[in-house]
Amino acid sequence: QMQLVESGGGLVQAGGSLRLSCAASGRNFGNYRMGWFRRVPGKEREFVAAVSGSGGSTDYADSVKGRFTISRDNAKNTGFLQMNSLKPEDTAVYYCAASRGYGSGRYLYEYAYWGQGTQVTVSS
Numbered sequence: 001q002m003q004l005v006e007s008g009g010g011l012v013q014a015g016g017s018l019r020l021s022c023a024a025s026g027r028n029f030g031n032y033r034m035g036w037f038r039r040v041p042g043k044e045r046e047f048v049a050a051v052s053g054s055g056g057s058t059d060y061a062d063s064v065k066g067r068f069t070i071s072r073d074n075a076k077n078t079g080f081l082q083m084n085s086l087k088p089e090d091t092a093v094y095y096c097a098a099s100r101g102y103g104s105g106r107y108l109y110e111y112a113y114w115g116q117g118t119q120v121t122v123s124s
Contacts, residue, residue, distance in 0.1 A: 002026035002113040004096050009118030016086050016122070022079040022096030022115060030054065030074040033099045035111060036081045038092035038120075045095065049081060050105035059105060064090075086122045093117040 008020040022034065035050040049070040050059045058070050069082040079096055097111035104110075 002098055004115035006096050006115040006118040009120045011121045014124050017084045020081040024077045029077040033105050034079040035097045038094045040092045047106045088122045088124045091122050093119050
């Protein structure tokens with residue numbers, strides 16, 4: 001079992017930055033791919049970014065590429081999402097997730113463990 005707790009969300013002006021954290025409990029955190037997803041009201045949860053267990057491989061949605069950076073510190077069982085140049089359309093609830101499975105890491109069904117989400121609001 002693994003529990004995930006996000007933090008770092010909040011209100012920021014367009015062009016600003018936020019850093020989200022995802023604290024994981026449980027063993028062998030480094031064996032899990034970690035992903036970030038986001039959801040706006042009325043829409044499905046969408047892929048934002050993913051990082052391999054070792055941290056050596058990353059993937060981003062086109063909408064955030066070049067602005068967001070995903071990383072992890074396996075020694076501290078924590079993952080991060082650095083969000084720069086934020087836009088109003090980045091407003092959403094952000095979720096971190098962990099997966100032991102194989103695949104692209106872009107799909108909800110690949111992830112067995114989810115955090116409760118943290119709200120990010122970007123004002124124009």
